[in-house]
Amino acid sequence: MTPDDPHDAVVVGSGAGGAMAAWMLTKAGASVLMLEAGRDYSPDESPMLNMAMDAPLRGVGTPDKEFGYYDATVDGGWNMPGEPYTMAEGSEFMWWRSRMLGGRTNHWARNSFRMGPYDFKPKTRDGLGYDWPVSYEDMAPWYDRTEKLVGVYGSNEGLENHPNSGPGVLQPPPKFRVWETFLKAGGDAINIPVVAARRAVLTKKIDERSPCYWASGCGRGCSIGAAFQTTTSLIPWAKKTGKLTIATGAMVRNVVLDASGKASGVIYIDKATGLEKQAKGRVVVLAASTGETARILFNSHVTGRSEGLANSSGQVGRNLMDTVGSSVSAYFPQLEGRPRYNEDGAMGLHAYIPFWDYKRIASGEVDTPRGYHVEIGGAFGDPGMGVGGGLDGYGASLRSDVKRRYGSRIGFTQRGEMIPNANSFCSIDTNTQDRFGIPVLKFNFAWSDHELKQVKHFQNSMKELIDKLGGTLVSEPDEPAKAISKGGEIIHEVGTARMGADAKDSVTNQFGKTWDVDNLYITDGSVFASKAHKNPTITIMALAMRSSDNIATRLRTGEL
Amino acid sequence: MTKDLITIDRRVTLKWLMGTLAVGQLAACGDGAKGISWPEMKAIEAAGIGKDPDFSNITVPWPLTMTAAELEITAELVDLILPGEGDIPSPSAVGVPAFINEWVSAPYPDQHKDRVLIINGLKWLDDESKIRNGVPFIRAEAAAQTAILDDIAFKDKVKEGLDKPAEFFGRMRSLTLGAFYTTREGWADIGYMGNTPGTGDYAGPTPEAAAHIKGVIEAMGLKYTPA
Numbered sequence A: 001m002t003p004d005d006p007h008d009a010v011v012v013g014s015g016a017g018g019a020m021a022a023w024m025l026t027k028a029g030a031s032v033l034m035l036e037a038g039r040d041y042s043p044d045e046s047p048m049l050n051m052a053m054d055a056p057l058r059g060v061g062t063p064d065k066e067f068g069y070y071d072a073t074v075d076g077g078w079n080m081p082g083e084p085y086t087m088a089e090g091s092e093f094m095w096w097r098s099r100m101l102g103g104r105t106n107h108w109a110r111n112s113f114r115m116g117p118y119d120f121k122p123k124t125r126d127g128l129g130y131d132w133p134v135s136y137e138d139m140a141p142w143y144d145r146t147e148k149l150v151g152v153y154g155s156n157e158g159l160e161n162h163p164n165s166g167p168g169v170l171q172p173p174p175k176f177r178v179w180e181t182f183l184k185a186g187g188d189a190i191n192i193p194v195v196a197a198r199r200a201v202l203t204k205k206i207d208e209r210s211p212c213y214w215a216s217g218c219g220r221g222c223s224i225g226a227a228f229q230t231t232t233s234l235i236p237w238a239k240k241t242g243k244l245t246i247a248t249g250a251m252v253r254n255v256v257l258d259a260s261g262k263a264s265g266v267i268y269i270d271k272a273t274g275l276e277k278q279a280k281g282r283v284v285v286l287a288a289s290t291g292e293t294a295r296i297l298f299n300s301h302v303t304g305r306s307e308g309l310a311n312s313s314g315q316v317g318r319n320l321m322d323t324v325g326s327s328v329s330a331y332f333p334q335l336e337g338r339p340r341y342n343e344d345g346a347m348g349l350h351a352y353i354p355f356w357d358y359k360r361i362a363s364g365e366v367d368t369p370r371g372y373h374v375e376i377g378g379a380f381g382d383p384g385m386g387v388g389g390g391l392d393g394y395g396a397s398l399r400s401d402v403k404r405r406y407g408s409r410i411g412f413t414q415r416g417e418m419i420p421n422a423n424s425f426c427s428i429d430t431n432t433q434d435r436f437g438i439p440v441l442k443f444n445f446a447w448s449d450h451e452l453k454q455v456k457h458f459q460n461s462m463k464e465l466i467d468k469l470g471g472t473l474v475s476e477p478d479e480p481a482k483a484i485s486k487g488g489e490i491i492h493e494v495g496t497a498r499m500g501a502d503a504k505d506s507v508t509n510q511f512g513k514t515w516d517v518d519n520l521y522i523t524d525g526s527v528f529a530s531k532a533h534k535n536p537t538i539t540i541m542a543l544a545m546r547s548s549d550n551i552a553t554r555l556r557t558g559e560l
Numbered sequence B: 001m002t003k004d005l006i007t008i009d010r011r012v013t014l015k016w017l018m019g020t021l022a023v024g025q026l027a028a029c030g031d032g033a034k035g036i037s038w039p040e041m042k043a044i045e046a047a048g049i050g051k052d053p054d055f056s057n058i059t060v061p062w063p064l065t066m067t068a069a070e071l072e073i074t075a076e077l078v079d080l081i082l083p084g085e086g087d088i089p090s091p092s093a094v095g096v097p098a099f100i101n102e103w104v105s106a107p108y109p110d111q112h113k114d115r116v117l118i119i120n121g122l123k124w125l126d127d128e129s130k131i132r133n134g135v136p137f138i139r140a141e142a143a144a145q146t147a148i149l150d151d152i153a154f155k156d157k158v159k160e161g162l163d164k165p166a167e168f169f170g171r172m173r174s175l176t177l178g179a180f181y182t183t184r185e186g187w188a189d190i191g192y193m194g195n196t197p198g199t200g201d202y203a204g205p206t207p208e209a210a211a212h213i214k215g216v217i218e219a220m221g222l223k224y225t226p227a
């Protein structure tokens, strides 16, 4: 079929949410048209084992490639020429986008922590935020199926609000490296857990995907298929069914409704020709990413209504959330001059610090309502352009300082829960259009005191851990209001079309079906009702899988 | 501060007046004890990397801008920063000066800042050497070269009035180390053993590395858990 033919489903976006929908629907026999604004892409393009010195400027970040020369991002970043967004006065919001098949799954860090029972019912627990229409028990089997399909390494630690996966679901985690073992020793002494991390990286072969070969940063893209990205998995699998049609360079502007108020398809700009085209389907699935999906809804005008499509609740654009981020780092004299060996490993977390202080939150001893986890980085990595940081002098003593210090610094980054607030949302900026003539988003963003207190908790806890291990801070952390990340900076933006139990205060039901339009679904991070400290993508995929199963059933029964 | 500054300036001025050197305009304004200014330079306008570079044909798209003379001092300086030692080559032997050229010629704001610092800094180094030693930096005796570096290379011991040259030196040190330790020779020197694909499970620490950390942890009175 061609993009001009009507399909059972039109899926907008090819990232985590879109590709999962396309795979689930094609697997169930439905024909799917996937519309992707970016160009076609495969990680076969990735120069995986190139050295930094093979790249301009040793591969450092530039305004063109902010995360470094080899980062897989195509035509994206914090700034996209011709595709701006705006910010309300006094607000700052950072929005990392890409324009490529597979979206940001091509270079995400693959950290994959499933949410726990507390995370789905935050309002019930402490009166803040909003409850999901699903419980952890509802989601558990979908997490198991997703983790198994995707391939996630990790271990089941049985920790509070950090649920185990089902038997046989997880792949074995890679061994701790020396500095992780060292941190664990300190953590054990003061009851801060240091346990195996979970990442969407294969340590055992599944299907045609090879296990990790322990080299090459996963942000470059993984052509051997070990690090999960939709371009080496869901998309090729969906293609194999013969049911998937992909149109790249297809920038969707709005959803089209028929006379009865049902979605009949979408309008997109074909970037190659500049022409407007219409794609037709029995069901429309939006997965253009948080923000973009809200933008499509806002830009879909409904006769007689001013608030955009699927927005009778007024919640589209609202409840914009990102992960709380801040960091500290320290030198550990005890790690200086340790014996060398290859510490590249899976080029990411083998260990991490899950949140441990729920009991003291419940008892009121801790003044921040929600938790965080800590992602840690150290190791004898590729020295890189930062290797001389903090050093002094020159000559033979400089060389010995470099070598002594190498591998003795550990960075700790907080990844925390944000509670939705009324000051954080996006809307349409009626004065600004992108190069396709499509009105752009305007962001409002503010943290609340809850998040700032959480930063303090993190800083104090890490100082205690560093102290226990005889480390010295590289620099004293700033006050929370300065130390906290900017909105969007952690690239875990979710919300803006939340799911809920009630059509009055949510945009979709528990299956991502918009309350207002029976055949319009959302399967990206927009539907998040809260932003737990767990990185969102594994949950985006588990929800997308569950919602797509619902769509497939309804297509089969003729309901759609 | 002012007192010292005057002393230095007087010495400089004297030498200058004595006509031993033609150092160019040592105007009595601007940063630095010698009154040499660090003029802003015009930003480079050239093609950058772009948002979708072709990884199968990697190129540095911008023209290189350093002069042969600047590259010569750069080579001298980077080799003083991290002299070769035994089998370990010097930075100039593994292309670090060419890298600095690539760096300061890049059409990006960070690199532009470094360009202003470095091009002016190289000039300062030469002028300073001419003033102190009567010869350009690369022709000065080793001891005369290090005497200048000793005034700018140590955070807590920067000679008064030499903050800007010290900033320049700090940047050169950082770029030199970064550029050197991202070469294969640099990897060998520091002991980076990665970027080597392997099969099977991740090997983890060597027995030696594991025994070492076990010792460290236990000496701290903490509990060691094997990987």
Ligand SMILES: Cc1cc2nc3c(=O)[nH]c(=O)nc-3n(C[C@H](O)[C@H](O)[C@H](O)COP(=O)(O)OP(=O)(O)OC[C@H]3O[C@@H](n4cnc5c(N)ncnc54)[C@H](O)[C@@H]3O)c2cc1C
Residues within 6 Å of the ligand: A012, A013, A014, A015, A016, A017, A018, A035, A036, A037, A038, A096, A098, A099, A100, A101, A102, A103, A104, A105, A107, A108, A109, A110, A111, A112, A250, A251, A252, A253, A287, A288, A289, A290, A292, A296, A491, A492, A524, A525, A535, A536, A537, A538, A540
């Ligand atoms: C460097 C980095 C590290 C990260 N690390 C982690 C991590 O460790 N763990 C984690 O959970 N998450 C991580 N994330 C976040 C993760 O990448 C996102 O949560 C995830 O990719 C979101 O999936 P998505 O499908 O909503 O959007 P995307 O993956 O962004 O896909 C959306 C796709 O839709 C396309 N699109 C957008 N607008 C339109 C339009 N109008 N018409 C047609 N197509 C359109 C885009 O081009 C894109 O391809 C990271 C992100 C980055 C950038």
Ligand code: SF4
Residues within 6 Å of the ligand: A201, A202, A211, A212, A213, A214, A215, A216, A217, A218, A219, A221, A222, A223, A224, A226, A227, A345, A346, A347
């Ligand atoms: S570290 Fe492993 S998973 Fe990551 S890119 Fe390399 S081979 Fe792939």
